[in-house]
Amino acid sequence: MSSGSNKGNLKSAITFRAVLSNCFQHIAKSVSEDTFIENFSIFKEKAFIARKLHKALITDLHKSMDAVLEEMLEDGSLVEALAMASRLSEKAIIPAGESAWRPPGNIEQHLRSLDAEIIQEQNQKLEELVNKLEAENEVLIHQITESRNKVLIIDKRMNNILTAAPDDIRRMQKAIDQMEDYINKLKNE
Numbered sequence: 001m002s003s004g005s006n007k008g009n010l011k012s013a014i015t016f017r018a019v020l021s022n023c024f025q026h027i028a029k030s031v032s033e034d035t036f037i038e039n040f041s042i043f044k045e046k047a048f049i050a051r052k053l054h055k056a057l058i059t060d061l062h063k064s065m066d067a068v069l070e071e072m073l074e075d076g077s078l079v080e081a082l083a084m085a086s087r088l089s090e091k092a093i094i095p096a097g098e099s100a101w102r103p104p105g106n107i108e109q110h111l112r113s114l115d116a117e118i119i120q121e122q123n124q125k126l127e128e129l130v131n132k133l134e135a136e137n138e139v140l141i142h143q144i145t146e147s148r149n150k151v152l153i154i155d156k157r158m159n160n161i162l163t164a165a166p167d168d169i170r171r172m173q174k175a176i177d178q179m180e181d182y183i184n185k186l187k188n189e
Helices: 002-028 033-039 047-075 078-092 107-111 114-188
Strands: none
Touching: 002 047, 033 047
């Protein structure tokens, strides 16, 4: 009789293990690939990376849950764990009139990884820095344009002076010659 009950317990344990493993697989696959990509916005541009990460997540999650189940079965603490899970599930049942607690704020934002948040913050800092540098460049461009205009005005004046200088020198020379003539005439008289 004990041999029959051991076989029954073994079959029950194998069935239980298979059912739990199947449940773990369903839990691991509960987030679709599209939802995964939407929640991790940094992967939207590179969907192949998101697919690989999603597949790795499912595989890793399933393996880790199976490993914990095996550990519990080996330790014999499965009964205790199931009793604790039963107590927790009884406490977790929410009456029909009450709504479940959710974290404040945008849920999608809470689901994003910390890395994505850090990347966003750094991106904002870089955008601010770029805007600041562009504003400084605008000021420098304005100053350079004003200085260039002043230099062009001075250059134009210098060209006018240099162009007019030979005529002015001739007129002055002519005036000097006339005055010397007048001085000579005055001396002779």
